[in-house]
Amino acid sequence: MDNIIHQENPLPLPSLARRIVAFPLTLMVIGFVWIAVLGVGTAQLYEQLGFARNTPEKTLGAVLMAAAVILGYKAYKRWVERADDIELPFSGALPELGAGIAIGTGLFSLMTAIVAMLGGFEVLGVRGAGQIWTMVAIATVSGTLEEILFRGIILRHMENLIGTWGALIFTSALFGLLHITNPDATWFSSFAIALEAGILLGAAYLLTRRLWLAIGIHAAWNFTQGWIFSVPVSGGEAPLGLLITRRVGPDWLTGGDFGLEASAVAMVVATGAGVLLLILAYRRGHFVAPMWKR
Numbered sequence: 001m002d003n004i005i006h007q008e009n010p011l012p013l014p015s016l017a018r019r020i021v022a023f024p025l026t027l028m029v030i031g032f033v034w035i036a037v038l039g040v041g042t043a044q045l046y047e048q049l050g051f052a053r054n055t056p057e058k059t060l061g062a063v064l065m066a067a068a069v070i071l072g073y074k075a076y077k078r079w080v081e082r083a084d085d086i087e088l089p090f091s092g093a094l095p096e097l098g099a100g101i102a103i104g105t106g107l108f109s110l111m112t113a114i115v116a117m118l119g120g121f122e123v124l125g126v127r128g129a130g131q132i133w134t135m136v137a138i139a140t141v142s143g144t145l146e147e148i149l150f151r152g153i154i155l156r157h158m159e160n161l162i163g164t165w166g167a168l169i170f171t172s173a174l175f176g177l178l179h180i181t182n183p184d185a186t187w188f189s190s191f192a193i194a195l196e197a198g199i200l201l202g203a204a205y206l207l208t209r210r211l212w213l214a215i216g217i218h219a220a221w222n223f224t225q226g227w228i229f230s231v232p233v234s235g236g237e238a239p240l241g242l243l244i245t246r247r248v249g250p251d252w253l254t255g256g257d258f259g260l261e262a263s264a265v266a267m268v269v270a271t272g273a274g275v276l277l278l279i280l281a282y283r284r285g286h287f288v289a290p291m292w293k294r
Helices: 016-021 024-048 056-081 093-117 132-181 187-208 212-228 264-283
Strands: 121-126 243-247
Touching (some): 016 024, 056 132, 093 264, 132 187, 132 212, 187 212
């Protein structure tokens, strides 16, 4: 009997429009604009609801805003990228989020303790609850929105273009640069943010290839400095937190008006933790080569 070779029909090529949309740079722009618009829109709605400041209702509104952004990311993944959402799966979210909260709280507390031992930070008393609801709201929104934008959208798509190292350098620099617009910011404070936060949070995503760990670290870092230690969160007024504190000494130690994030101690502690996570991510084989080498 003659051998019959069955030739399978090749899969149809995507349309030109789809190929343009599916290009990493296009996906990055669409995703960034979509999440940013969604964040601004929900923030305006959040303000229109008229919740009183520093109340549980205000915090609930922030949690709902963060949930809307997460669902918006899932919609983007499904209908624009046409891919499964592996960055924000609900399965396993709580353990990773909890680990991130522990890491963020521990790192900022360690850094503050070192500054205190060097004579740059003093605890004068205990205030009480203070602005706890406000700080929970700020930490929830900033941790969720910024991590989705910078790690879930920008780092991930830039990585497909220029590889892991290039994407990490790019997003870290951009993250620091955008903080130059914050109150009391300096070029040094932006460099500090780029180095410590850019590397640490980028490494947290690269280690797990999900965003929950990075969100937990980011939110806990902001909450710990603002509420527990009553330190300005990336510049501005110092919140009324649990402890009554004072920073004394040179700016390199205390971070100046920007807050402890701009301290040289913060740069060493947070960047060191970020490098450790990067090593673990590299050993797990989570690094990607640039597009021209693949």
